[in-house]
Amino acid sequence: DAGITQSPRYKITETGRQVTLMCHQTWSHSYMFWYRQDLGHGLRLIYYSAAADITDKGEVPDGYVVSRSKTENFPLTLESATRSQTSVYFCASSGTSGNTGELFFGEGSRLTVL
Amino acid sequence: SQKIEQNSEALNIQEGKTATLTCNYTNYSPAYLQWYRQDPGRGPVFLLLIRENEKEKRKERLKVTFDTTLKQSLFHITASQPADSATYLCARGSAGGTSYGKLTFGQGTILTVHP
Numbered sequence: 598d599a600g601i602t603q604s605p606r607y608k609i610t611e612t613g614r615q616v617t618l619m620c621h622q623t624w625s626h627s628y629m630f631w632y633r634q635d636l637g638h639g640l641r642l643i644y645y646s647a648a649a650d651i652t653d654k655g656e657v658p659d660g661y662v663v664s665r666s667k668t669e670n671f672p673l674t675l676e677s678a679t680r681s682q683t684s685v686y687f688c689a690s691s692g693t694s695g696n697t698g699e700l701f702f703g704e705g706s707r708l709t710v711l
Numbered sequence: 712s713q714k715i716e717q718n719s720e721a722l723n724i725q726e727g728k729t730a731t732l733t734c735n736y737t738n739y740s741p742a743y744l745q746w747y748r749q750d751p752g753r754g755p756v757f758l759l760l761i762r763e764n765e766k767e768k769r770k771e772r773l774k775v776t777f778d779t780t781l782k783q784s785l786f787h788i789t790a791s792q793p794a795d796s797a798t799y800l801c802a803r804g805s806a807g808g809t810s811y812g813k814l815t816f817g818q819g820t821i822l823t824v825h826p
Contacts, residue, residue, distance in 0.1 A: 628812045640755070640800070640816040655813065687754050691812040698804060698812030699745065702754030 600624075603688050603703035611711050616675045618706045620688030628691040628698065629671040630655075631663065633684040634705075640687065646671055678710045713738050715803045717817035725825055730788040732820045734801030737782070741803035744784045745814065746775055749798045758799075759786075791824045798822070 601622040610616050620629065631643040632655075642655030644663040652663050660682060662674045671690075675682055685707050689700040714737040724730050734744065743762045747755035761768045761777045761784065768775050774787040788795050798821050802814040 630812065632816075637818070639818040640802075640814075642813055642815075645813060656815075689754075698814070699757045699760060700747075700755075700812060700814065702756070704754050705752075 601688060601690055601701055601703045603686075603706045605706060606704065607707050609709045609711065610678050612679060613677050616678050616708065618673045618675075618686055618688075618708070620671045620673070620703060622669055622671075622688075622690045622701075624690060624692055624701070625668055626690035626692035626701070627668070629665065630689040630691070630700065631661070631671070631673045632687045632689065633657065634687060635684050643673065643686075675708075678708075680710050682708065683710045684708060713741070713803060713815055715801055715815050715817040717799075717801055717820045719820045720818070721821045721823070723823045723825065724791055726792060728791055730791045730795065730822055730824070732786040732799050732801075732822065734784040734786065734817055735782055736784075736803050740779045740782070741805060743804050744775070744777060745802045745804060746773075746784075746786050747800040747802065749800055749819065751798075755800055788822075791822075793824045793826050796823050 691698040801817040
């Protein structure tokens with residue numbers, strides 16, 4: 598089906614483990630984003646990508662790694678998970694040709710770090 | 712930093728009334744503001760965008776305004792319905808270049824429309 602999908606939807610892990618959250622979009626959008634959503638903070642940008650092999654840091658990048666070898670995929674890796682990374686993670690994409698960006702969000706990945 | 716604040720954490724109104732949500736920003740005016748709707752357990756869904764040089768935008772029962780003097784955007788839902796109950800997010804964005812699509816979000820306002 599067309600759209601943007603995230604997996605897993607729910608994940609429980611332990612402190613220190615590596616976790617990868619997957620994001621796949623079928624629109625061939627150039628831009629992709631990872632946000633985290635926490636009570637009291639709203640949505641905060643972790644990393645974004647303007648195209649395959651082009652990524653850059655957002656507001657809260659520490660402890661996260663991204664890659665984008667293909668346009669349609671944008672995985673987010675927590676190299677050594679910490680409790681403070683317990684959150685809901687949203688992937689988004691945008692392909693608007695103008696200079697503004699409506700974002701299309703996935704359904705989110707709820708991560709709990711014990 | 713460029714902040715965006717949604718003053719009301721929650722808003723309760725009666726069905727049929729107009730809901731008005733407020734979004735305030737700091738420092739310089741953003742190139743545009745966007746409004747999203749988010750239902751529990753779901754991702755945000757885009758509703759409206761208004762640019763800095765636009766005063767008002769409408770879409771069906773939705774209206775958004777942009778006041779650069781007050782540094783504020785108002786989001787209105789007229790003839791509200793219980794189905795409009797959700798969290799509404801305001802976001803500011805900068806135009807083009809490396810800022811493309813990078814939004815700063817407010818914390819959201821939870822709207823509840825009572826029958």
